[in-house]
Amino acid sequence: MLGPYEYAVWLMCTLLESAVLVCAFKKNALRRYMLLNVYMAASLVVSIGRYNILSHYGFTSKEYLYFYYYSDALLTIALYFALMSLYSRIFSDLNAERYIRIGTVILLSGTALFSYAVVQQSSSKLVTHFVVELSQNLYFVGLLLTYILWAAVLKMRETRTRLIQMVLSMGVYFSLFAANFALQNLYQSRGSFFEFLTPLFGCFLPLSWAYTFWHVPEEARTVPSRLAVVPR
Amino acid sequence: MMAGVIFVFSAAALLQFFISYCRSLIAASSKQVLSAEVKDVTGIQRIASGDDFKRVMQLLQLCPERPEDRNSVQAIGAYFSLLGFLRSTLARLVPSMRAWTESERGQCAYFAAVALGRRISFSRDMLAQQMDT
Numbered sequence: 001m002l003g004p005y006e007y008a009v010w011l012m013c014t015l016l017e018s019a020v021l022v023c024a025f026k027k028n029a030l031r032r033y034m035l036l037n038v039y040m041a042a043s044l045v046v047s048i049g050r051y052n053i054l055s056h057y058g059f060t061s062k063e064y065l066y067f068y069y070y071s072d073a074l075l076t077i078a079l080y081f082a083l084m085s086l087y088s089r090i091f092s093d094l095n096a097e098r099y100i101r102i103g104t105v106i107l108l109s110g111t112a113l114f115s116y117a118v119v120q121q122s123s124s125k126l127v128t129h130f131v132v133e134l135s136q137n138l139y140f141v142g143l144l145l146t147y148i149l150w151a152a153v154l155k156m157r158e159t160r161t162r163l164i165q166m167v168l169s170m171g172v173y174f175s176l177f178a179a180n181f182a183l184q185n186l187y188q189s190r191g192s193f194f195e196f197l198t199p200l201f202g203c204f205l206p207l208s209w210a211y212t213f214w215h216v217p218e219e220a221r222t223v224p225s226r227l228a229v230v231p232r
Numbered sequence: 233m234m235a236g237v238i239f240v241f242s243a244a245a246l247l248q249f250f251i252s253y254c255r256s257l258i259a260a261s262s263k264q265v266l267s268a269e270v271k272d273v274t275g276i277q278r279i280a281s282g283d284d285f286k287r288v289m290q291l292l293q294l295c296p297e298r299p300e301d302r303n304s305v306q307a308i309g310a311y312f313s314l315l316g317f318l319r320s321t322l323a324r325l326v327p328s329m330r331a332w333t334e335s336e337r338g339q340c341a342y343f344a345a346v347a348l349g350r351r352i353s354f355s356r357d358m359l360a361q362q363m364d365t
Contacts (some may be wrong), residue, residue, distance in 0.1 A: 118341030147245055165256050171249030175242045207303055222259050227252040
């Protein structure tokens, strides 16, 4: 069973996910940032679903294991689409939405094919292995795409503060998970410590999005070159 | 080997995004003018220095907390610690970095002073509400 720490983090994360939706609704940003809110709503549903399955079947049950990995893959795909919606907004002035949509599908299919090629050797539980592999690869693609998007924000001198904060918070989120994953592999003897951190990192994205929706008005503008670590 | 490469890449990306994210939080407050009472209490007139940060944070902790700004204050606190670490390590070797960390530390202090102003008016509103009831 899970301990009080895991339950506390789960509760905090679930509350923050619902806070994002409430803040977006209150600030009329629900439709404007549709895919981001869809991802948050999906995270909320999955959080509640995981809790239900956990309390019915237990942490070590197959039901929980399958639900966890399959829902994680779906959430990663939803997050990938949310990230691509930020691309669409940033490149909206160039009328590049159509190309971004096509690129999104091609990149997702490419990642899925690559993941399939990696797992096809293992004959048993092919679908489950594929789902886990896809989820991991898509996370890595997400990190790369966020980095490229941030470079595009700087290059195109994007000034919309909300968009800038969304992109930066995604960058922090993906980097946190990637660094944690790498440290887990580097120091396998201390794996439990890094596993302890993982759910806490999950709270960062809803926290920062709730903050952005609530505090940063749509009209707010920032000069992005002032934010870059390396002056431009 | 691969895990090491991923770690270096992700840690560099994390640093870049975290610094930029904190600067985006600070940027919003740098345009706000401090009220006369915050100026009196903190001694900050227009430009804050990094040395003011601790004092302003102590004053912040004396005021009732506003749930809305708790997380951003914590993020800036973490950013200030990171700057302090850079100042005592890398900035000793690179003079231009020393000037940059000093200016960033000052911006953090200014952010804390703006948050202090908000907390003071929040406490005043709460007191007024209590007086009414």
